[in-house]
Amino acid sequence: MTLRYTLIAASLLLAQQAQATTLPEAAALARMTTPESGSQTFDALEQHILQAERQALQNGAPTLTRSALEKAKQSQLQADSAWLRASGYDFQVKANQQAGIELLSSFSALPEATLNANRATVAQINLNATQGARQQALADAEGISYLYFTADALGPRLGKAFLAAYDKGELSKAAVLIKATEISTSAAKKHFNYARPFLATGNSIHLVPDDVVVKDGKPYTADGGSFPSGHTNTGVTDALLLAEMIPERFQALVARGARYGYSRIVLGVHYPLDVMGSRMVAERNVAHYLNDPAYRRLFSEARDQLRSALEKECGVALATCAQTVKGEDNYQDAAMQRFYRFTMTYNLPRLSTQPRAVSVPPGAEVLLESALPQLSAAQRRALMAKTALPAGYPLSGATPEQQFWQRLDLSAAFAQAKHQG
Template identity: 70%
Template sequence: MKIRLTLIAATLLLAQQAQAVSLPQAAALANGTSPASASQAFDALEAQSLQAEINALKGGAATLTRGQLDKASQNDTQSDKAWLKASGYDFQTKANQQAGIELLSGFSKLPDSTLQASLQTVTAINCDATQGVRHQALADAEGISYLYFLADAMGPRLGKAFLTAYDKGEIGKAAALIKASEVSTSAAKKHFNYSRPFLIKGNTIHLVPDDTVVKDNQPYTADGGSFPSGHTNTGYTDALLMAQMIPERYDSLVERGARYGYSRIVLGVHYPLDIMGSRMVTQRNVAHYLNDPRYVTLFNEAKDQLRAALEKECGTTLAECAKTVGHDDPYRSPDMKQFYRFTMSYGLAKQQGASQPLSVPAGAEVLLQSALPHLSAEKRRQLMVKTALPAGYPLSGNTPEQAFWQRLDLPAAYALGKSERTH
C-alpha cells in the first residue's frame, strides 16, 4: 500500500507540473507575490524590505538620489569582506564566464520567429503589468547589490528575522560569499551583443517611472547588451545559494529567483530568452562552486553563522520559524511551482528536431543535496530527469549540457523527492 501511494503521489505531481500556465495566469501569480498581494502580513514584509533597501542605498545621506544607485554595495557591517578576502579563494571568474558563453551558444542559432515571439512576450508582460508588480520590479532592480529581496520568500516570520540579522551584521559571511559568487554576465553580453527590447524599432514597451525607490518618476532603463540578463544572474545566484543554506525554504527561495527574473521583463529591459539563459548559467555556476571542496569549506562556515543568527532573531528553531503561514506566505503556494515552470520557457514554441535522452552532468545533483539529504546522489539525478522540462524549447541547444541546464526544474525535482519520502 505504501509503494502504491508513493506512485500515485508521484504521478499526480508530474501531471500537475505538466499543466501549462498561460501568460495571464502567470501575471496573476506574480501579482500575488507583490505589494498588491491579498495578505496584509506579506505586504508589511514587502514594505519593511523596501524601506531597509532604501535606507541602505541612502547610507548616511538624508535623502536618496539617483547618483547614489551606481555606488551602492553592501556595507562593512552587512558583509564580512575581510573574512572572504583572507580566505584567498579564487572564484575563477573568467573561466566561468567563458563556460557560460559556450553554454548559451544556441542563442546565435535561434530563428527569427523565436526572437519575434520573445519580443511579443516581453511587450505583453510589460504593458499589462499591475502597479504592484511594477513596484516590485523597481525594488528588485535597484536592490541588486543587496539581499533584501530574498526576505519575502522566507515567509513573514523568518523574513523579518532575516532583515534584522542582515542589517545588524549577524550574517556577514553569507552576505559576502553569496554576492562574490555572482559570475558577471558582462563578457556574454559583449559576445552576443543583442539589443534590449525597448530599443527595437517600432516597439511599444512602456518604460516604468520610478515612484518606488528613488521616487523621482524617472523612467527605469538599462545600458549594455540584453542577452543574458545580469540582474537575473544576480537574483538566481543569490536565491539558489540561500536555498542551499536554508533548505527549510528551498522551493520558495528558488522560485524567488524566477520571480526576480520576471521583474526584468516587467520593466521592459529584458526578453524572456535573457531570463532563461541566465537561469541556465547560474545553475551551472552554483553547481560548479558547490563541487569545489575549498568553496564548500567557506560555504559551510557562512551557512552555520547564518542559521545560528536566524534562530537567535526568531527566538526558536529555524524549522519552526520557517513554517508555512497560509495565505500570508504566497511563495509556499503550490501554484508557484507552475509559475516557475512557465518561466523556464515563457510559452515560447519548441524547436524542430529530434530530442536526445537527458544526461545529468557530473555533480549537478549537488543542487538538491541540502534539500534532500536523505536521498542518494543517484536518486537525486533520477529526480532531475523525471521532472525535467520537455525537450526542444529555445536555448536547449545541441549539447547534453545545454539541454540539461535549460530543462532542469529544481522546484519540481524537490517536490517529487519530498513527496516520495512522505508517502
C-alpha cells in the same frame, strides 16, 4: 511584422500548448508576490523589505538620490569582505564566464520565429503589468547590490529575522560569499551583442517611472547588451545559494529567483530568452562552486554563521521559525510551481518535439543535496532527469550540458521528492 501581428502569432503558438500556463495566468501568479498580493501579512513584509532597502541605499544621507543609488553596495558591516579576501579563494571568473558563453551558444542560431515570439512576449508582459508588479520590479532592480529581496521568500517570521540579522552584520560571511559568487554576465553580453527591448526598432515598451525607490519619476532603463540578463543572474544566484543554506525554504527561494527574472521583463529591459539563459548559467555556476572543496569550506562556514544568527533572532529553532500558515506565505503556495515552470520557457515555441533523454552532468545533483539529504546522489540525479522539461525549447541547444541546464526544473524535482516521501 507589426507588433499586432506578432502578438497574434504568439497567441496562436500559446494556444497550441494546452497544458502550458498562459501569460495572463503567469501574470496573476506573479501578482501574488507584489504589494497587491491580497495578503496583509505578506504585504506588510514587502513594505518592511522596501523600507530596509531604501534605508541602506540612502546610507545616512538626508534623502535618497539617484547618484547615491548608482554607488550603493553592501556595507562593511553587512558583508565581511576581509574574511573572504583572507581565504585567498580564486573564483576563476574568466573561465566561468567563458563556460557561460559556451552554454548559451545556441542563442546565435535561433530562428526568426523564436525571436519574434520573444519580442511579443516581453511586450505583452510589460504593457499589461499592474502597478504593483511594476513597483516590485523597481524594488528588485534597485536593490541588486543587496540581499533584501530574498526576505519575502522566507515567510513573515523568518523574513523579519533575516532583515534584522542582515543589517546587524550577523550574516556577514554569507552576504559577502553569495554576492561574490555572482559571476558577471558582462563578457556574455559583449559576445552576443543583442539590443534591449526598449531599444529595438518599432518597440512599444513602456518604461516604468520610479515611484517607489528613489521616487523621482525617472523612467527605469539599463545599459549594455540584453542577452543574458545580469540582474537575473544575480537574483537566481543569490536565491539559490540561500536555498542551499536554508533548505527549509528551498522551494520558495528557488521560486524567488525565477520571480526576480520576471521583474526584468515587467520593466521592459530584458526579453524572456535573457532571463532563461541567466537561470541556466547561474544554476551551472552554483553547482560548479559547490563541488569545489575549497569553496565548500567557505560555504559551510558562512551557512553555519547564518543559521546560528537566524535562530538567535527568531528565538526558536530555524525549522520552527521557517514554518508559516496558509495565506501569509505566497512563495510557498503550490501555484508557484506552475509559475516556475512557466519561467523556464515563457511559452516560447519548441524548436523540436523529438524526445531526448536528459544526461545529468557529474555533480549537478549537489543542487538538491541540502534540500533532499535523505536521497543518495544517484537518486537525486534520477529525480532531476525524471522531472526535467521536455526537449526542444529554445536554448536547449545540441550539447548534453545545454540540454540539461535548460531543462532542469528544481521546483518540480523537490516537489516530487516530498510527495513521494
